[in-house]
Amino acid sequence: MSERLDVKKTYKLIINGAFPRSESGRSYPVATAGGDFLANVAQGSRKDVRDAVVAARAAQAKWWGASAYLRGQVLYRWAEMAESRRSELADHVGLAEGLKKKDAQLSVARAIDRIVWYAGWTDKVTQVLGGANPVAGPFFNFSLPVPSGVIGVVAHQESSLEGFVESVAAPICVGNAVVALASEHRPSPAVILTEMTATSDFPGGVLNVVTGVTAELAGHLVAHEDVDGVDLTGAGESSDDLARRAAGSIKRVYRPRPHDEENPLRRLRTFVETSTVWHTIGQ
């Protein structure tokens, strides 16, 4: 009896809840950490980035319009989906990052637990970051953290899954929609995890992933005028230049700082705006 032939998967972009190949028709080969061929991955273009921003803008209103309770449940369901595909994720994290099986499994476990952590934040962040303000006058005055809108993420280049989760889960948790550029050479864990958003009740377009050449795409993402904030975690040496380009439309910019892990609130605070309402009090 002959050995069964694998069914190989095509890794595509994820835009607006659909799985298109790049509109450019391009792809590029991705190798394992050991140098073996892994897959041909869609090589996204500027047009794909723009399509993803359009999708994210539309999805953001729906996502933020949902109750905080529902957003928490959707994020938690994403973790449930990931839990049931742990071994697949671990295989890919192991291949992409060159980790031993056990270390890859631990990395996946941490990533899933991180999503659970954020799932629990959706209906608390308003209370923790907002509040009532005792102004000197006949007004009820309150401040709420509201999402910045559409966030562009240049995901961690080495940490293919954990780094990706850290950059996308926080902005989504507080009500933003995200366009993420996955790690250029290790894209498959991010693509697999994002595929699971399709079975987690996320409105299509809340998390969009474009794979491809970071240096080609990042400039278009950070300069896009309908992007409100950018996370430059995976931008490396081009971070300064990208941060300058982000200034064109006064974007909020996240760049990692030493000891960030000691203050996980920082990521939750970065892509929210404090919106303050004054309402008159009278008879």
Next chain:
Amino acid sequence: MTEPSHTSPLGALAYDAAPESASIAHLAPSYGLFLDGQFTPAGSHAQFASLNPATEETLATVALASASDVDRAVVSARRAYERVWSKTTGAERAKYLFRIARLIQERSRELAVVETLDNGKPIRESRDVDVPLAAAHFFYYAGWADKLEHSGFGPHPRPLGVAGQIIPWNFPLLMAAWKLAPALAAGNTCVLKPAETTPLSALVLAEIFQQAGLPDGVVNIVTGDGTTGAALVDHPGVDKIAFTGSTAVGRMIQERVAGSAKRLTLELGGKGANIVFEDAPIDEVIEGIVDGIFFNQGHVCCAGSRLLVQESVADEVLRRLLRRVDQLRVGDPMDKNTDVGAINSAAQLERIRELAAWGEREGATRYTSACALPDKGYWFAPTVFADVAQSHRIARDEIFGPVLSVLTFRTPDEAVAKANNSKYGLACGVWSEKGSRTLWVAQRLRAGVIWANTYNKFDPTSPFGGVRESGFGREGGRQGLEAYLDV
């Protein structure tokens, strides 16, 4: 100006002139930089004049700080940070700030007069708004200085170090207070750069710091022009830049600090929508529209410069608004009955004139108050444009003057869509008696501040700041501490 500057339809019932005395200002003929606790000339001994925009007369000359003067200021702030301020307990920092608040209250009349002379704003506003709020900001943030670990930004909040702060000319003393009070409470030392046309109240504030016994170098004040500000932005010894001003300059600053470790907060321009629903109480609405756009001559980044009125009441609102605008008393800012004072500078007057001309050119209908304007000084009569389209420059560009653009809408959805059709997102107003609709609209407006049935209210406990191209970061409230903490 002793002649009444206003022709009133009230005739004999018109107010007599009631001018405040300029001598209360006790201005010196010239001022140096405030470095390391002392007034000191600029290295080049260069001075420039600060004018009274209502008379075009020189009030005093102030030192023009060069890059090397800015360097002296930063060195002084760094030394004060390392040797003194970072070793001063929060409770002691609090007491300095409480002292400063009290001294501002004690010298409030003098400060109000200085502010009105230098800025051109009505004495009623500097007396009732700018100065009391400045004192209140110091009083509010004083209390935070020893409670930072309860501020809610995560564990171990620490100061950033030396903060470079660049402020505009529209609320000179108040903006200094908004910048300095939270920075000092959080444990930073400061280099403050006042606006070129309004440096004087900050220099009186420097005297107050001396009277308060604030340690030398904790606050340094460098007067000057755009080159002074640029030197501060570029100085490698600065850990934080806080800027309030135009979006164009804010963009340039964000680009310049992008490659550095400097933290940045920006409070930039706006094109605030003031949305009036048909059920709103019209009398209050008219006063709210007037406060929204003519307060401080419209030199307000959060001014309600786009009026969005529901179609069913648009004609009545416009008719009553124009009648009210004709009653505004324009003229001598030192007169206690003046509603609208002088435009701050010739350059700003030119910009307002240019944009108003665009309003006519693009087909809007112009109404300008028939008020008499003084012969000397910089003046612009309150102006309302009707029949404005969203594509008009006067509906898109920040005019920063007493010019209102009126647009209409039919449904709440349309009101929200039009209000959000702006690159800015600083403030909006909503006028309705229906609370559920007000909150529905407030949820959908992309703006940092929303005033419901009021406008242009400020309080030290209430965070202020914008979204989108109106900038990022907040001033005021607990949230305002974040800009000056390493968290």
